[in-house]
Amino acid sequence: MQQHVITPELVRLDQTMGNSPEEVIEHLASLLQEAGRADNATQLAQDAKKREAKSPTGVPGGVAIPHCRSEAISTPTLGFARLATPVDFGGPDGPADLVFLIAAPAGGGKEHLKLLSKLARALVRKEFLAQLRAADNPAAIVELIQEVLGTSESKPKAQGNAPAQAASATNDAPQGQTLTLLAITACPTGIAHTYMAADALSQAAEQMDNVELHVETQGSSSVTPFAPNVIEAADAVIFATDVGVKDRERFANLPVIESGVKRAINEPEVMLNEAVAAASNPKARRVQATANSGGSKEGADQGLSTAKKVQQAVMTGVSYMVPFVAAGGLLLALGFLIGGYDIANGWKVLATDYSLGNLPSHEVMVDGELMRFDRAGLALYLGAVLFATGQMAMGFIVAALSGYIAYALAGRPGIAPGFVGGAVSVMIGAGFIGGLVTGLLAGVVAMWLAQRKVPRVVASLMPVVIIPLLTSLIVGLAMFLLLGRPLAGVMTGLQDWLASMSGSSAVLLGIILGLMMCFDLGGPVNKAAYLFATAGLSTGDDASMKIMAAVMAAGMVPPIALSLATLMRKHLFTPAEQENGKSAWLLGLSFVSEGAIPFAAADPFRVIPSMMVGGAVTGAITMATGTTSRAPHGGIFVLFAIHPLWGFLLALVAGTITSAVLVVAAKQFWPNKALEASARAAATSA
Template sequence: MKLLAVTACPTGIAHTYMAAEALEVAAEEAGHEIVVETQGSAGSTPFTEAQIAEADAIILAADVEVRDKDRFAHLPTVTSPVKKAIGGAPALIEQAAARAADRTGGAAPAASPGTGAAQDMDVKQFGTGFGSRLRGWLMTGVSYVIPFVAAGGLLIALGFALGGYQITEAPDIVSIGDGNVSTLTFDPGSLTSWAALSFQIGGLAFGFLVPVLAGFIAYAMADRPALVPGFVGGMIAVQTGAGFLGGLVAGLLAGAVIMGLKLWQPPRALAGIMPVLVLPLIGTAVVGTVMFLVVGQPLAAATTGLTNWLNGLSGTNALLLGALLGLMMAFDMGGPVNKAAYAFAVAGLSTGSETALMIMAAVMAAGMVPPLALALATVVRKNLFTKPEQENGRAAWLLGASFITEGAIPFAAADPLRVIPSIMAGSAVTGSLSMAFGSTLRAPHGGIFVVPLIGNPFAYLLAIVAGTLVSAALVIGLKSARRTPGTEPAGTASTTPAAAPVTG
């Protein structure tokens, strides 16, 4: 069979490319040809028309809305969460080949061990329910927001690093007033001037967060005609003080309005201008009216209440929140629960409160622990791990240091009952300690490479080390406890990301 696949995750960094590699390996082992389009943060190379024309079926392994999905409307399709493509790629390849065979009247390949009706049902039904679609829409918005948060947050953090916390009181390098742009005093030899410039650029980048979130949630729901009402609704959320919550509502509202308008069959004379004029015009008017007159103020009050609650967290409450976020970050290593904790932290960055910055720091620290702990465990007790796991352990050092929690997936897939509780415990310790130490972070990503921009960096590193040691000790202890003399490590088969989960 000639198969196509699209992989995409909310951040577009790790899952996207791990899933692509797993599908390529599984297709080669099954004797099929496959071409994968990775819709990641580095952009993508779209399929050629010839590849689409020759394809027998397509696999959509994505947690966000796949771009330009209409290209594949004629192909038998298997949809799946991106994480299932990492741990269960052979089953997806098998299902795609079977559906292609059904269409052409050929024989479907024999079922491989470990696959069955339950697994097939799980893959077939993913993405058809409203809950799955809603999550896909929201994650699409978040995926487009992250680069703005990263760029703005790092520039703001750099401004603080160069100019100190008093940089917030420095005058803008460029002032816009009365329609004229005037450049204020800027001394190329002054560190404070460069700090102020970095801080101002970062602040402007942060100003796009809510409109971009709303615009691309709407885009995921109803395509390009929804972009304008989504962006405008997001900007109104900013102006009314509705913040991140307002952006979510504005995006969903804009998408719903445009989806509803698309149900109307216009006269032939209007059909050509519907997507570029009628839909954006009516959608923007409706969304703007609702945001200004109905939901803006209540959401602003809710946002203010959330901000006050975050600022009021201290002592035991802060420690418990840090532990909870740590547990969520490690639970599924980049899956929906992990992304929920991460999205909560990123949303707090827009408030700029001290506690919100502490939450962001705790989330990133907790997310670094799982791969670092497993990398350490493979060094300390090498004989407990298979050769492929030891190789994955060497790569996990860099993945963990870069805040790519997915580096722990191969270990969890091979031995989930021992690995997942161990890494959750260590991440919870790190999250609590980071909150207790009061470490802060304005950048949503970067791992060890943004430590110079972290508030209280030495204590922050101590929290990461403590959690890593806890998780590594638990993994080693649990794996050692179930072994008897002469037994082999769990998962003697390949434990690369393409391997199907094996419990042992």
């Protein structure tokens, strides 16, 4: 890196450079040309504005770092302005008064990215920002910046040990040393957040000259685990998950940075810098080895709070339960479609007493009573087979929920007791509430037993025999002797309340469910509403099917509404959002709420409230019209399982229009200056 990447001629202090990022960039480009660093200020400004249009460059602390490669530049250069009038570059905490323009030659490799990564690490240091704001002349600014870039001839100042400075500790690594970092990303459904976090971390790592990142996505598609040699070479690991990490013991003794998956989406650079700092800190928190060889100890004590560990365990249970719900529910719906809705009255007899060579007629003897079905022959038999298969899958949902909650807390030794507890919960009528309790109980007991010190001869039997046996015994006795009847009473009361709902009370429940589905678009609140709906669907009662319809319709609203909004007022959205809008409608029609996440992440205060109001409207209308859904997923692709269809479509259209109008109004009358600037810059450069 060259010595004089910045000079006093490239610094301006306490000046006003306009009211938009474009104007500031133009002033700084002219500054670089005046200093002899740029051949063409207009070309440089255009290149920097084009990069700004892709995503705003504002960062925490009132700082902006516009940057680009440009044909107008022959050597890596840094321009700096301390603005008298701050300008909004889309930073998380408002307008920026400290602006760095980083320019590198078009064919110059990663020079500007190296500058960017070193600056980014320094900018998390509060005292560095304070020094920039306090400096009284350009020479002092140059000296401060050269110190953090490693180009100063004076000895760098000590950085101290404050927590806010931890992310800048990468400067302690030997020059030229490349650190190998690993990252695990996982969310409850493994559809959207998992891969968004992986992309955010990967893109941030590309801008760091001393980091090599490998990512393992533990999502809904097949998982490709890290090769053993990759783990062996790793210096630290990042766990960005809302559920337990599969086979966590692989990373034993590695320094670890751990958080929810959304932090990796919002702050990927910070997490990477924390991991780099941990790699060189002998006192950094490390992944603990498992107590016994048979378990992954996903929920082992890794410095997380008890509440966070419980939340992760429940989300893990929900994540593993969803495939049972989706497969079973859709098979039930297909059974109704092919065999008719009255198939629910005799599916077991039809599926077991008949065959392809002995097809049923319209009249079939069921439990000693002659019943007449609307359909007969192959359609009735195949419908019964599909329905029976779906019933078997749905019969596992409480056991799967309980089993994988226990698995998240105690690893493999918790699976069997969790499944046993879930099955007991179903048998005594405690339902999914009992499944939550038995999963947590089994996990805690199995985890406690796994931590007991036992003779070596017994240790090998602990995870496969002793822990599952004792934990299953404890959970079974607790449910039958103590917890079962109270939990069954709670479940019965809940079912009776749902069945009694009519009029305004049903509408109120629809509003609440709609608000929950649109609050965090795939997060814990959304999943709680979905679990509430699907857990009751297996009962087949009318109230549960109304709740399922409200949840599914409300969850479809946000992506469709935002897609519509990008068509209504295109100029209010960034180019990236406009592109997302072209596909978001299809995700919405398929009941994939995560299609709205890119919009909500970029502008949460305008997008999320607008979506919640639309979801509430949709939930209220489905309840008011008595709309039911026999399918737990699928959106418009399972309309055959929804009745009345007009009520569902009316609710969906009303909620979509409401959300679209509200989000457009919010952006129109309460504008986001950074997003508007990005949109204008893109239009100018087009």
